[in-house]
Amino acid sequence: MAKWVCFEDEGQERIGLLEGETIIAHTGDLFDSPAPTDIRRPLGAVRLLPPCRPSKVIALWNNFRQLAAKLDVPEPDEPLYLLKAVSSIAAPGATITRPSSYSGKVVYEGELGIVIGRPLGNATEAEAEAGIFGYTCVNDITAAEIIGRDKTFAQWARAKSFDGFGPFGPVIATGLDPRGLHVRTELNGAERQNYPLDDMIFPPARLISALSRDMTLLPGDLICCGTSLGVGSIKEASNSVTVTIDGIGTLSNRFTQ
Template identity: 40%
Template sequence: MRIARFTAEGGMGFGVIEENTIAVVAPHPFGDLEFSGHRFPLQDVRLLSPYLPSKVVAIGKNYAEHAREMGGEPPAEPVIFSKPATAVIGPGEAIAYPQKLSERVDYEGELAVVIGRLCRDVPASRAGEVVLGYTCANDVTARDLQKKDGQWTRAKGFDTFCPLGPWIETEVDPSDLAITTTVNGEVRQESRTSQLIHDVPTLIEYVSQVMTLLPGDVILTGTPAGVGPLEIGDEVTVTVENVGSLTNRVIARD
């Protein structure tokens, strides 16, 4: 099942995508779904980020080859950091390149986990019980600022630096999915989630030991090798097998 957040004539809401239509769900997509009876042709709506999370928790260096291309060895434990909710944008929205502050902005295609209910201290064996589904993500990063600052908050926290979408896929096994990033149609990243150092259940257990997760919170699982720069005018697409494709264009920040 694909759950989307959308805007259409008459307002904004959540819905389930069924072929070429979207069936409206009220008031939210958590728990037992309540269908309102309204339905829109998919061509008449604009998809937004699947949810506006209270927080985005991201995982660094979670593919061995990416850890090495960044000049380090794979970490023994997950490396966590956060991106502000104000960084979140949806499919088709623009990534704003902060030219006045950065000279190197990179794409990082990732599988994202969307939490389905309030939880804390979740054992890996029960992680699936707290997951609503999965979506595509781009952990956009000002690479020069990341190196300059020695920590990652500013580099990864700019407005528009967390594209998510196009929807939440609830019926997929995250253990071995192809993940591909293209820039202007050229493949730049290509891997599988089976190559994650720390898999999804492990990440949920680790993160939930640190902080309470709320419905709609997002965990970014890490990016594979092949990260590289974006330029103004580029179109970047992150595709996750059996989930979907997320496309955003890069513009200059005002």
């Protein structure tokens, strides 16, 4: 298993392979055989950036059986999803500020993220599996009260696309099998979510195959797999939110009101 990061180094954006607490800088395309350099940087001495630059962010709704049962909604026959603005992306460690245009409830949603590694269109499940570059942690932050504000139109994309509402990272883990893993979300140090990825209605290969029949998926595209039980409000004036998945690591951000 390998862990890839993107980081700022002396004003330059670099990609690197994380080994312990050391980053080995690489050159070239993250998704096309990047080459190692002699540059080494301590992890604690650099500023991490989002680990890739997606052309699109796809976010799933109702993709976990336990949450569907709690909400008393049927499990879908096909993936239910929305597109989240790429301008919502935030780096690991970034502070996210409440948007000035919205004063309502904001919620965290800890999720598994899939990063695509090659172009995929009309892919079989086997092709979809081979097209996964790796996995990451996502906090799909949502301005919950906007979704149903207008009774004629559910505003999912707007509710999830404010600047900063899409932090992910800190790494992309390759060679990882997410089956058997859990997503754990903590708010101000208290665990709020701890749910199994095995409960996913549409697991990664099946999900990617279905999405690729709707649109071509490109290297770096991010698929947020949806969340499960324990979603809640970010209420304090300043909050720490962490999303942890074993084998990937912990995504940490602050949210200020």
